[in-house]
Amino acid sequence: MTDTQMGAAPDAPRRYPCPGCGADLVFDPKGGQLKCPYCGRTEEIPQSADAVNELSYEAYLVPRPDQMHALTANALEVQCSGCGSIVTFEPPDVAGECPFCGAKIVAQPRSADPLVAPSGVLPFQHTQRQATESIKQWLGSRWFAPNALKAQARQEAIQGVYLPFWTYDSHTTSHYTGERGEHYWETETYTETNSEGKSETKTRQVQKTRWWPASGVVARWFDDVTVPATASVSRPRLDSLEPWGLDQVRPYDPRFLSGYKAQRYQVSLPEGFEIAKGMMAGAIRSDVNSDIGGDEQRIHNIATSYSGITFKHLLMPVWLTAYRYHDKVYQVMVNARTGEVQGDRPYSFWKIFFTVLLGIAILLLIYAAAQGQSH
Numbered sequence: 001m002t003d004t005q006m007g008a009a010p011d012a013p014r015r016y017p018c019p020g021c022g023a024d025l026v027f028d029p030k031g032g033q034l035k036c037p038y039c040g041r042t043e044e045i046p047q048s049a050d051a052v053n054e055l056s057y058e059a060y061l062v063p064r065p066d067q068m069h070a071l072t073a074n075a076l077e078v079q080c081s082g083c084g085s086i087v088t089f090e091p092p093d094v095a096g097e098c099p100f101c102g103a104k105i106v107a108q109p110r111s112a113d114p115l116v117a118p119s120g121v122l123p124f125q126h127t128q129r130q131a132t133e134s135i136k137q138w139l140g141s142r143w144f145a146p147n148a149l150k151a152q153a154r155q156e157a158i159q160g161v162y163l164p165f166w167t168y169d170s171h172t173t174s175h176y177t178g179e180r181g182e183h184y185w186e187t188e189t190y191t192e193t194n195s196e197g198k199s200e201t202k203t204r205q206v207q208k209t210r211w212w213p214a215s216g217v218v219a220r221w222f223d224d225v226t227v228p229a230t231a232s233v234s235r236p237r238l239d240s241l242e243p244w245g246l247d248q249v250r251p252y253d254p255r256f257l258s259g260y261k262a263q264r265y266q267v268s269l270p271e272g273f274e275i276a277k278g279m280m281a282g283a284i285r286s287d288v289n290s291d292i293g294g295d296e297q298r299i300h301n302i303a304t305s306y307s308g309i310t311f312k313h314l315l316m317p318v319w320l321t322a323y324r325y326h327d328k329v330y331q332v333m334v335n336a337r338t339g340e341v342q343g344d345r346p347y348s349f350w351k352i353f354f355t356v357l358l359g360i361a362i363l364l365l366i367y368a369a370a371q372g373q374s375h
């Protein structure tokens, strides 16, 4: 598949031409700057004095057209027919294979739809080569992984993708009703049959709980509750890629995306906030429990109101490879900040089968040898 077939509009103005040779500068994780892959010229991305903007949740619930922007000036977007992910890329990069499911992307790319622009980005820090090494090492310790997976540890098969996340800040006020349990001891009488077969009356101390109605208000401020806005990678897997190091987030600059793909958010801003509420609930419950006090607590109801909600749309970097094995999609990914590897590892049935068979054969040989000696 050629670039023109992929619709990388040939007349589109190049955004970051190399002043030396005119090729496209791409973001270099090593130097944290733009670099020409041909002549090696580099260009700094100026440190922005701006803070990473928190935006008002209310104002973006139904975003106005002027609040929506394309990810980069020349961004193209294409939807994978295999898994439905929408991948954004910047020419001269091409759609190629879907980083999430490994399918060849055949749809025509088009200009990227505007979206709620990212406030911040965590730039790539690990290079493709480092990621390939990390994946090789990870696979090396997994002998039962099928060869199809090992073949994925080629550098070309590993793609750099920015995954979308929402982070929410919110003030919460929670009215609760419940009960406070206080322990007390009671003397209980019971009968026991002694060794002579006679029943004896004895007493013992038993712990009981007396319950009192309880109600009140607790308040808590949440900062940067982080919710993945991708549906193409499983939540537990993303959770285990943490920590991302949110304190390192840079104000969004499209130059960080040069040479990388980015995924369009699949979880909307309000959907993401519903997930965030679930994540806040645990902390609120433990606040309520300590507010109720006593030895035990029962919670009947918590009504939480959220105020002063702000959010950020952040892009986090991963190196990702996906492949199909027995009609299932498997992903292996590397946190491009920390180098941590997470992935699916199917076990090869045949590798296990032959290992077991070999084990049995060796046992039979040993047995036969022992039999031979005893005669």
Ligand SMILES: [Zn+2]
Pocket: 018, 019, 020, 021, 022, 023, 036, 037, 038, 039, 040, 041
């Ligand atoms: Zn150059």
Ligand SMILES: [Zn+2]
Pocket: 080, 081, 082, 083, 084, 085, 098, 099, 100, 101, 102, 103
């Ligand atoms: Zn796909």
